[in-house]
Amino acid sequence: MTKEELLSKLKTIITPYVQNQEGLQNLTEDTDFIKDLEINSANLVDVVLDVEDEFDIEIDNEAMEKMLTIKASIEVIEGKLAQK
Amino acid sequence: MIGNDIVDLQLAKIQSNWKREKWLQKLFTERELQCISSSAYPEIEVWVLWSRKEAAYKAHQRRFGFKSKFNPKSFENQNDAVNINGFRYQTSTHQTQKYVYSIAKIIGTEPFSEVFEQEISVRAQFADKMLQRLGDSSLISFRKDKNGVPILCINNVPSEISFSFTHHGKYNAYTVIF
Numbered sequence: 613m614t615k616e617e618l619l620s621k622l623k624t625i626i627t628p629y630v631q632n633q634e635g636l637q638n639l640t641e642d643t644d645f646i647k648d649l650e651i652n653s654a655n656l657v658d659v660v661l662d663v664e665d666e667f668d669i670e671i672d673n674e675a676m677e678k679m680l681t682i683k684a685s686i687e688v689i690e691g692k693l694a695q696k
Numbered sequence: 697m698i699g700n701d702i703v704d705l706q707l708a709k710i711q712s713n714w715k716r717e718k719w720l721q722k723l724f725t726e727r728e729l730q731c732i733s734s735s736a737y738p739e740i741e742v743w744v745l746w747s748r749k750e751a752a753y754k755a756h757q758r759r760f761g762f763k764s765k766f767n768p769k770s771f772e773n774q775n776d777a778v779n780i781n782g783f784r785y786q787t788s789t790h791q792t793q794k795y796v797y798s799i800a801k802i803i804g805t806e807p808f809s810e811v812f813e814q815e816i817s818v819r820a821q822f823a824d825k826m827l828q829r830l831g832d833s834s835l836i837s838f839r840k841d842k843n844g845v846p847i848l849c850i851n852n853v854p855s856e857i858s859f860s861f862t863h864h865g866k867y868n869a870y871t872v873i874f
Contacts, residue, residue: 646764647844652864654712654746656766657722664718676722677767 613693618686625662629655641683656680667693698807698858698873699754699785701747703796704865705740714742723749723768731773743796744789745773751800752778752785754860759783759802763843795867805858809871818861818868826850826857829874 623639630636631650635643645651651659660671660679669692671679678684714720720729720742728745735741749771756771757764770780777784778800785800794813801807810825812818823836830836830850837849848855859872 644764652711653750653766654708654723657719657768658712658716660722661716661718673767673769677765680764680766 615686618689619682621666622663622682622685622689625666626651626659629659639682641681641686643682645680659685663689669693669696697755697759698799698801698805698860698871699751699756699758700797700799700809700860700862700869700871701750701754702798702811702862702864702867702869703743703747704867705743705793705795707865708743714739725769725772728773740791740796744791744798747796747798748773748778748787748789748800751787751798751860751862752780755785755800755802756780756783757843758845758858758860761841761843761845795864797862797867797869799871801873805873807871807873809869811867811869813867815866816868818863818870821868822859822861822870822872825870825872 626645626649627636629651632648635648643649645656646653660676664671667689669689671688675688679688720732724732724745731745732738732741749768752771772779777786784803786803787798787800789796789798797811799807799809810821812821819838826836826848827834835851837852839847839849839854841847846861848857848859857872859870861870
């Protein structure tokens, strides 16, 4: 899977939880889920669960802790996919 | 140091499916899961425990200034406190049919708090309150530190006043230690 494909899938996953649409339009690697997209913190767990389902991976607590930006999430997903 | 968190129960119902498989297990420790499953009102218990964790996270971040992270299981509700790596925050919750509102504080501090049941600027309300206390000639403004935590400035000088804002759905609140 290329990085572009991964980013596209991740964008699809987070879209229903985004409360600041402007942040979504200006999405970059540095986009922060809470600060820029205003995703409710209780919905971060839905993002994590959706990522697990979509990529068929398991996100442990240590990995979940980092998943607050696009960049960090891509790193976590790539890392878990490499372990498969 | 202090933190607060409010949950609009009606909005929470729309935004979150707490019965989703693995959802609770990602957010809560074994001990907390037991509290939820033994509660007569598990849905309310979910939001009480969650808002207390969120409030404690904010107090802890204000105290130690760390970069944001999503580690809800590192924070554990233990009776009327939340424990994180041996640090304890006393928690209290005000619960109505519409919302659940929790405050977490360091033991020995006495916070002041107001909840607003409408869409208003909680920041402006808080600034008004501070002006009442400091005198109208003071200039109140806000900045954010590198972790995104708001800082109250009085006459453009950053203050040490500990406070926290929260907003969810129709509800807003602030809390402060004067």
